[in-house]
Amino acid sequence: MKDRGSLVERDFPDLIHDLYDRRWSGVLTLSHMGIAKTILVEQGRLVFASSSSPDERLGELLLKQGRITLKQFVEAGKRIGPNRRLGAILVEQGVLTPKELVRGVIEHTSEILYGAFLWTEGQYRLDQGAEYAEAITLNLSTPDIIMEGVRRIDAWSRINRGCGGLMAVYERVPEYEAVIRAMSLSAEKLALLQSLSTPRDVEALCGESSLSNFEVCRALWAYRVIGVIRRLDIPEDKPVVEDDGLGLVLPQE
Helix, strand or coil: CCCEEECCCCCHHHHHHHHHHHCCCEEEEEEECCEEEEEEEECCEEEEEEECCHHHCHHHHHHHCCCCCHHHHHHHHCCCECCECHHHHHHHCCCCCHHHHHHHHHHHHHHHHHHHCCCCCCEEEEEECCCCCCCCCCCCCHHHHHHHHHHCCCCHHHHHHHHCCCCCEEEECCCHHHHHCCCCCCHHHHHHHHHHHCCEEHHHHHHHCCCCHHHHHHHHHHHHHHCCEEECCCCCCCCEEECCCCCCEEECC
8 A cells, every 4th residue: 555645546435444454553644625634543443533624623523512612612722732732621620521521532533533534635644653642542443433434425426436336246255244243233234234145236235225225325335345245246456437427337448
């Protein structure tokens, strides 16, 4: 894998799954339009994330969720300085308990990560072995993060490209149970995966699942990225390209 590249050429879900497969450790940095997201990776697990966007800060999230008032937000903001973070200040002021701060930081980190799934442009950079010390880190499996991140994508062009279109054929990989054992899947999404004990095309899967066709396609994309299903109608050594946006996806000659 290249140490740097474009998110146009390397979609974010595929990128982080590659890091998971390699049990890579270091710092992944995404940048676009003057905004940078920094993601700490330990043995393939995404354990922390930060963003330079003023709309993706902890205080703004707490204010939006109604956990702090505007006055508390403004007063605590005045005290921020070197080695003085907003969260610690809110605890000192009695606005948050330490437990509430931990929950807030975890939710904040998660939202920054899931927001990265919506990026379709920008650059990425990998700094292997780089350290980024944080006291509060995530305890989520990378497959679960990919599943939830893809679930938040509503752009049909990306979902259609990701699942391969109506005639794409999939089957479950033999070792799928080892992966899903550490995941939290709904009954409907688990049933979709279990139905792939024999090769099925997307049309058949859409017709049989209790999920909407849109959700089936989105789940298949996530399952393909995670590696619990594989596509059979296109050779693995040939990339796929869309034709005219009508849902037909052909192997590149």
